Amino acid sequence: MNPINYLYLAALLFTIGAAGVLIRRNAIVLFMCVELMLNACNLAFVAFSRLHGNLDGQIIAFFTMVVAAAEVVVGLAIIVTIFRTRHTASVDDASLMKL
C-alpha cells in the first residue's frame, strides 16, 4: 500500500468536516467539525513527516493540537456565554454582525 493513502484519507476527513461546518447549526457540533478538520490536517502532517523523513511535520501537528485546545476552550466558553444570554446554541440566531 502506498502511504499516500493517509493523505487521501486526510483530504476526505477534512472535506467532511468542512461540509459539517457549513451544514450544522448547533454551535457545539460546528466546533466538533472544526476539530475534525484540524485532525485531518494533523494526519496529513504526520504523513508528510513520514514522507520527508523528518519530525518537523509532527511538531507542527503538535502545535496544532495545542492551538486547537486553546481554541476549543475559548470557543466553548463563548458558546456557554451565548447560551446564557440567548438560551440557544444555534449559530444562526447570533447573526447581528451585519450592517
Place this chain on the structure above:
Amino acid sequence: MSFPLLTAAAAVPAIGAVATAAVPAAKRTAAKWLALLFSLATLALALVIAVRFDPGAKGPFQLTESHAWIADFGVRYELGVDGIGVALIALTALLVPFVILAGWHDADALEQDNSNRRWRPTQGLFALILAVEAMVILSFEATDVFLFYIFFEAMLIPMYFLIGGFGDRAGTQDATESAARRSSAAVKFLLYNLAGGLIMLAAVIGLYAVTADQLGTGTFSLQQIVQARAAGELTMGTGTERLLFLGFFFAFAVKAPLWPLHTWLPGAMGESTAPVAVLITAVVDKVGTFAMLRFCLQLFPEASKWATPVILVLALISILYGALLAVAQRDIKRLVAYASISHFGFIIMGIFAMTSQGQGGATLYMVNHGISTAALMLVAGFLITRRGSRLIADYGGVQKVAPVLAGTFLIGGLATLSLPGLAPFVSEFLVLVGTFSRYPVIGIIATVGIVLAALYVLVLYQRTMTGPVKAEVQGMPDLKARELVVVAPLIALLLFLGVYPKPLTSIVNPAVDHTLSVVDRQDPKPDVRVNAEPTEAGSDRDAEAAK
C-alpha cells in the same frame, strides 16, 4: 554641501504647523502670532532663495539637494528649483501671511460654540494653513516624480479639513444645513482630487516600470529621465507615452481645474472662508498648472504635442464657459471661483501653446492670478463678514458707506479683468499673443474672454458697490487697519508687476526656454523680418543670456 535652503523653506512652515498645533487652548492669540511669525520666516527664506537663484546659470535646476530615500525603488529625495519654481514658491510664501492675517478671526466663532477644554480650532486652522504651505512648497521643489506625487496628494488632507471644518458661516440661517453643504463640498473636493491622484499614481508606477525596463534600474528622477531621453537611452513607445501622459494630465487637470473637471471648485470656494478659498485657488491649484509645465511637458514631450489640440480646445471652453457662468452667479464667492476657472483656462492655454510667450505668460499668469484673486477674494471676504451674506443681491451702495473697501474691491476686480497697468494684463496678453502666434483662431476666440471678464467684474461691482445704499449696508464700517495691511501690499504688488514685470520675466524666461528645448519647439518666426535696431531691452536680455 551647502545649507539646504529648499528643505529649510519647506521645513519652517512644517515646524510652524506643529508648534502652532501644540499651543495650549487658552493661548489663542499666541498661536495666531506664532503662525504669522513662521509664515513670515518662510517668506524670508523664499526671498533668500529668489536672491540666491541665478537666472543665467547653466543647468535646469539650482540649489539642488539629493539624498537616497527608498533605495529599492530608486525613489530619491531630490529637490531643485528652476525660475518657474522660484516664482511660485515666492508667491506661496508671500500669500500665506496675508491669508493668516485675513483669517485672524475666522476661528473665533468656533471657539465660542464649544465647551470642551481640549478643543482648539484656532490652533487647528493656522496649523493646517501652514501645513498646506509646507506641502505646496515641497511640491514646487520636488524634482523626483514620486516625491512630488506624495506631497501633491498629501496636500489634500489639510485642505479637506480646512474646507470642511472652517467653512464660511456667512448667511447661514440653518447651521446644520450649511454644515451639510460644507462637508459635502469638502468630500467632493477630496474625492475628485483623489480620483485624479490615483490615476496619476498608476501612471507614476508605469513610468517607473518603463524606466526600469529600459535603463536597467528604475528611477523617478526627472532630470535623469529627461537626460536619458535626450541621450536616446530611453525611448517610450508612442502608446505608452500617451497613456502615461494622460494619467499625469488628468490629475493636474482636476487640480487646475480644467473644464469639464472643474465642478468641485465653486463648491469648495463657496463653502470655505475667503482666506481658505484664496489658499485653494491661488496656491494649491497652481500646483496643477505648474506640474503640467514641469512634468507633463518634460517627461512626455511627444504625447504633449499629440494632445495639444484637444487641451487647447478644452482650455478655450474653460475660458468662455467660466466667464459666462461667472456672469450668471448670484454668490460673490462662486462668481470669483468661476472667474478663476476662466483664468486657469488661460494659463493652460498658454502652457500648451508651446511658445515662449505662451509659457512665460502662463507662468506670470500663475503668479499674477494668485495675487489678484487674493486681493479680490480677501476684500470680498471682508465684505461678507461685515454683512453676513454671500448673495450679491444683499448688497448695494457700499461705495458710499465704505469707499476704501469699495476702492480696493474695484482694483481687485480691475486686476481680474486684467486692465493694462495691472499685473494680470501682462500675463494675459502674453498668453494670448503666444497662443495666437501658433493657433490664430483659438487666440482670437480667447480674446472674447477679456470682454466677458469685464462684464462679470463690472456687473459684480455695480450691483454690490454702486446705486442707492441698502438698509442693511447702512453704517457698514470701512476697512480696518489689519485689513488694510492685508490688501495694500497686494495692490501695490499688482501695480508694480504691472508696470515692471522684468524681475519676474528675467527669472522665468530661462526656465521656459529650457522647457521648450526639452519639448523641442521653437517660436514661429514672423512673416516679415523687420530690421529693427536691437532695442535696449533686446541688448540687456542678451547680456542676461551671456551671464
Place this chain on the structure above:
Amino acid sequence: MSSAVLAAAAATSMGEAVQFWVLGTVAVIGALATVLMRRAVHSALSLAGTMIILAVFYLANGAYFLGIVQIVVYTGAIMMLFLFVVMLVGVTAADSLKETLKGQRWLAAAAGLGFGILLIAGLGNASVTHFNGLGEANAGGNVQGLAALIFTKYVFAFELTGALLITAAVGAMVLTHKERTERAKTQRELAEQRVREGTQVVPLPAPGVYARHNAVDVPGLLPDGTPSELTVNPTLRKRGQIRDVSGESLAELAALERRSSEWLERGEDPARGEQARERGEEATR
C-alpha cells in the same frame, strides 16, 4: 514494539494496509456520523471514535508521542470538555436538520465536493511514490527527537503556545465567570418572593402516584386523573422522554371498580362504569 514499526519504514507492511483500510473506513463513518447525527452527544461520541482511530494512524506513522497525546489530550480532555458543554447546554440542542439559509445545503455540498475533488486531484498528480521513512529521524527515539526540535528550532513557537494556552485559560474564565452583583437570597426572602409573585407558592408536586410508577419520568396525576406537567423535570419534557402512563393506569382503575362492583353485588351503576371506561379509552387514545 518491533523496530520495523518504530522505523515507520518507507514501504508499508501488509498489516498496516489491512489496518488502514479497516480503520480508515470506520474513521470516515465516524466523521460522517459526527456531521449527520441529530443529537450533539452522538456527534461527540462518534468524533471521539474517529480521533482514537487517528491516534492509531499516528502511531502507525511513527508519531508515537503524537499518538499518545492525541488520545490523552483530544479524546481524553477536549472531547470530555465537549461532553460537559453538551451537558450544560446541549439538552435543547438536538437541532432539527431543516435548513434555514436558502440554498446553503446545496452550495455547501457543492463546495465541499468540489474542494475534496480538487484536493484529491492535487494529491493524485503529486505522484508521491517514495517515502523515506522516519528511520533515522526516530533513531534516538521519537520523543527525544521531538524534544530536541521543540526546544531548539521551535522554542519560540513553543513559548508562544504556552502564552496562548494561559491566555486561553484566562479568557475562558473571564467569559464564563458570572459576577455576583447582589447578595444571595435567603430562604426566607425566596419564600416571600414566591408568595408575592403568587406563582407556585407550595412546593412542586412529586412525580408518580403509585409505587410502581414513582420514577421521575412519570407525571403525577391530578385528582381527575389527568397528568400534571408540574411533576416532571422540564428537561425530560423537552427531550420527550416522559413516560405517559396515565392511560393504562386509568384502564386498570376502571377494571378494578368493575370487579369490586361485581364482588359486592351492588346495584349496577352503568353510568360510573361507562364514565370510567370512556375516560380510560380517551386516555389510552
Place this chain on the structure above:
Amino acid sequence: MESLIALLVGAPLVGAAVLLCGGKRLDRTGHWLGTLLAVVSFVIGLVLFADMLGRGAEDRALHQHLFSWIPVGGFQADVAFQLDQLSMTFVLLITGVGSLIHIYSIGYMEHDERRRRFFGYLNLFLAAMLLLVLADNYLLLYVGWEGVGLASYLLIGFWQHKPSAATAAKKAFLVNRVGDMGLSIAIMLMFTTFGTFAFGPVLGAASETSEGMLTAIGLMLLLAACGKSAQVPLQSWLGDAMEGPTPVSALIHAATMVTAGVYLITRSGAIFNGAPDAQTAVVVVGAVTLLFGAIVGCAKDDIKKALAGSTMSQIGYMILAAGLGPIGYAFAIMHLVTHGFFKAGLFLGAGSVMHGMNDEVDMRRYGGLRKYMPITFVTFGLGYLAIIGFPGLSGFFSKDKIIEAAFASGGTQGWILGGAALLGAGITAFYMTRVMLMTFFGEERWRKAPTPSPDQPSVEPAAETRGEYTPPHPHESPKSMTLPMILLAFGSVFAGGLFSINEAFVHWLEPVTAFEHGHSPLSAAAVTSATIVVLLLGVALAWLQYGRKPVPAIAPRGSFLTRAARRDLLQDDFNHVVLVRGGEQLTRALEQIDHSVVDGAVNGTAVSVGGLSGRLRRLQTGYVRSYALQMLGGAAVLVFATLLMRGV
C-alpha cells in the same frame, strides 16, 4: 529735452496717485493740486512745442526709452515715448483743453463732497490720454487706450448713487472693451507678422507684407476706433455717458477721448494706405456715423444728449477724413483740434446753463436764457457758429476741407461720401440751431411748472416736480467757469483760421502723415458755396420750426423717425433684446448645464458607486455559516488556481 516727455505723463499721474490715496486731508486743497499739475503738463507741452518748432521739419520727432517692459523671447515691449508733430498736436489739445476744464470744474464741482476724487480721476484721465498719444508702440498705446476707458468709467459713474450713472459707466466700459478686443487682436497680428509692434518698424515694413494681412490689421484697428470714438455700430455708449458731470462730457466725450480713434487710424496711416478695403470700411463707418449722430442730435431734448449726438457726427467727419488716406489725415486732425475747442466750449456752456437752472437738462424747460447768462450765451453762440461751420470760424475751415476731400476721393464713392458730408453739414446746422433757439431764445418755459411727459423716459423729471414748484433763478456762472468758456470761444473762433494760413497745419503734420492734394471733380469754391447753402437751409429750417412758433414744453409725439431718433435709432433696444436678453438666456442655460450635466455626471458616478456597494452589502448576511461557505469557496478557487499554475 527727451526727459521732459516722461514728465509730461508723470505730472498728472502723480496728481492722480496723490489725490486718490491722499485721503480726507486733501479735500480742501486737492482740486488746486490737480489743476496745477494739469497746467504744469500743459506748460511742459508748450516748452516741448517751442523746442520742436526750433528744429527742422524732418527731425522734429523725439524718442525716449524709459525701460524694457515685457521682454519674453521675441516679444519685446518697451516703455518708450515718441513725440512727433502728431503727438504734439494732441498733447497741446489734451493738456490745454484739459487744464481749462480742470479750472472749470473747480467751480462746477464746488458743492460735491467728493471733489478731490473727481480731480484725481481727471488727472488719471489726462495721464492715460497722454500715454496713449505719446506711446511709441501699440502695446503701450493699448495701455493708455484702456486707461482712458477706465478713467471714463470712473468719471461717467462718478455719481454712483444714481443707478443710471452706474449703468452708463458699465456700458461705456464694456462697449470700449469690445473695441479693445479689436486693438489687441491687431497687435497680435502685428507681432506675428512683423515680430514687433513698435510704430517705427511696423509702419516702416507695412508695405512688405500682403494686402490681406494689412486689411485684417486695418479692420481690427477700425473696430478699436469704433469702440473708443463711438462710431457705428459701437456708438451706443456715448449718449448714456452724459450721465457723468458736464465737465467730464466736455473733456472726455468731446475734446479728447473720443478722438483717440481718429488718432489711431491716422497714426496707422501706413497700414491703411496699403489696404484699400480697410479704408473703404473706415469711410463707410465715418459717413454712416456722421449722419446717424446728426439725426439723433435732431431729436434729443436733453441738451447734453443733443450735443453728444453732434459729437458722434463730428467724429464721423474725422473718421471719414482719416479713411480717405493722405488727402484726409491732416484735415481729420485739424477738424479734431477745432472740434476740441468748440465742442468743449459748447459742453461747458451747457454745463453752465444747467448750473444756472438747477441741473435741468430738458431744453424744453429752457428758453430765453440769453439775458440771464450773457457770457454763456455769447460763448455758446460762438461755439455754435463754429460747429455749424459758419464762414470765417474754425469749424468752417476744417469741415469744408473734409467735404472737399470727400468729393476728391474720386468716382461714385467720392460723390456719395461728399453728398453724405454735405447732408451732414446741413443737419448739423439744423439741430445746433434748434439747440440754440430752444435754449436762449423764445419764451421762458421754465417759469411754468413742468408736467413730465409719458413718452419721454429718457428725460428724468426735474426735482421740483415733487411738491411745490419754485421756478429756478437763472444766473451767470462764477469766474472759474466762465473764464475757460471764454478762452475756448477764442479757440473756436480763430483756431481754424490760423491753421489754414497757407496750410500751416497741413505742412506741420506732413512729415508724419504724408499729405497730397486731392483733385476733386468740383472746384473748392463750388464745394464751399454748396456747404454754405446747405448750412443756411438747415438754419432756416430750424428757425421755421423752433424760432417762429413757440416750442411746446412737452415734446410732441412726433413722427416715427423722431421717436426712433430719440431712442438712438432703436440701437439700444436692439442691443437690449439681442445681446442682453440673449446673454442672460445663455448664461442661465449654461448654469443649468453646469449643474445638471457636467456636475451631474460626477455626482451620478458617486451615486451609482454608492448603489453598487449597497447591493454588495447584501452578501454580509451575518450568518457565520454563509461566511464559512464563502471561505470554503474561496479556498476551492485558490486550490484550483494553484493546480492550474502547476499546469494540471
